[in-house]
Amino acid sequence: MAEQRQILLAAHEVAKHFGGVKALHDVSLTIHRGEIYGLIGPNGAGKTTFFNCLTGLYRNEGGHFVFDGVKLAADAPHKAAAVGIARTFQNIRLFGNMTAIENVMVGRHLRTRAGVFGAISRNPATRAEEAAIARRADELLHYVGIQERAHDYARHLSYGDQRRLEIARALATEPKLLALDEPAAGMNGTETEALRVLVEGIRRDGVTVLLIEHDVKLVMGLCDRVAVLDYGEKICEDVPAVVQRDPRVIEAYLGG
């Protein structure tokens, strides 16, 4: 059944090492369109490294990614964003001295065109585009539920709101795949539950989600399939119920 579904992202034997440390050892995995796919593993297992290779922040030494049927030439992060991979960061990276809505407006950069001459002349096309950018940014702030903070500086937002703002900014790039790096880190129970609802809504609206998370309960409840990384190797990939019972996973998490 799962094999029938369309593959959005396929990682083929992706390898990355830092000096002598093998951060990723021939990791292959496939993410289907419309899926919420979890990537879990103990600290230092290579989850974020995988994200960084996927989004072009790192250059992987081996293997490659095929995204939406096209091999990724992931040598620059902005190119990854252009083909439809948006991400958030484990240690939130917002534009702190810009307002919330401006942060989301920056996310629209990729899908808009106005250049210097448009900006200086403020011709009708540029004005219309600016209005559309602001409107879309406002919609996205509503979508993630922080519209009342639109004109606050990003760094003055609460932790949970900053996470949401980062998601709104990523969604502004119109991604096909949204990669979330530990979005629930530091959140309390209520915030985590709200995040779960948000991520499910994002999936329902047609965006595939790749999720790195430590909160095992969240991952197991939310994800359709889960891959487990340990010491840079994928040790398991399956539906949550199977992964939870896998002895290698239990060993990796509980220590052997």
Next chain:
Amino acid sequence: MSGESGRSPRGLQQWLGLLLLVGVLLAVPFVAALGGQAWVRIANFAILYVFLALGLNIVVGYAGLLDLGYVAFYAVGAYCYALLASPHFGIHLPFWVILPFGAALACLFGILLGAPTLKLRGDYLAIVTLGFGEIIRIFMNNLNAPINITNGAQGITLIDPIRIGDFSFAKTSTLFGISLSGPQKYYFLLVALAALVIVINIRLQNSRIGRAWQAIREDEVAAKACGINTRNIKLLAFAMGASFGGIAGGVFAAMQGFVSPESFSLMESITILAMVVLGGMGHIPGVILGAVLLTGLPEALRYGIEPLQKAVFGRMIIDPESLRMLVFGLALVLVMRFRPAGLWPSSLRRRELSEVTD
């Protein structure tokens, strides 16, 4: 949202403010002329520096790229004008050909400087740009052999003034019954140019490109992840800033009638940067204030210190020139100590820095 009643007085206030500003700007060259044409020239330089500082503000204030070689673009623009409108090569092109050409040439140099420095930030970028500024100056100083292009340290003289038909900016003429001297005419030209650069600055700030610059300044990695081609956007900042420098250089050459490498020393770059930082980085009114103060203050000290010393001590105790620099330096230190965000920062930067000190 305030109602209609709240809006109209504010609108009126704004109009009155604008009217007052225009009135003051119109009066300045005539009031200054009472003290002699030298004061009009000082006012002209103040506005020329406003122009330069706002150009640098794009690079430093908006995109957050520390550029210590900004004077190089000023030099490129000035020499471009000097070579294309002087007896040196016997070429005499009109200013409306040279100024855009000078801007384009400076823009090209901006990209030449920007391209190799894209991966550098902060201190490292500052050092490379500093070197670049010096290289340009040294080139100007030595490009007199084997072919004499820049006439070396002697500089280029007898540069054509800006001229529209028979209306020359160098001579006194009567317009609408008012007698205008050369410097007064340049004053109005400079004010018009400065108004233009202010509008461009404001419009860029609130645009897609302006936001991309801010995003790079805030967090380059996140900007990339948002799909911003940081290489191109940074080059754009360098190119924009440089072309303003080029235009300023051209006007400078025409106004002075003379250029030499001496005018484009590192000190000049530092002064322009100080104007931006002292006034309030990224905040247009602040940058304007910084430029006016830093041009006006040393001149006021030049004319004020000698009489002051004579009045207080009855004779000259300290050489006015060294005292002038001392007072000037002290003023800079004091401002940075007590107003670290600049004299007139944007409300945001003020808060940012006050939180740090809390």
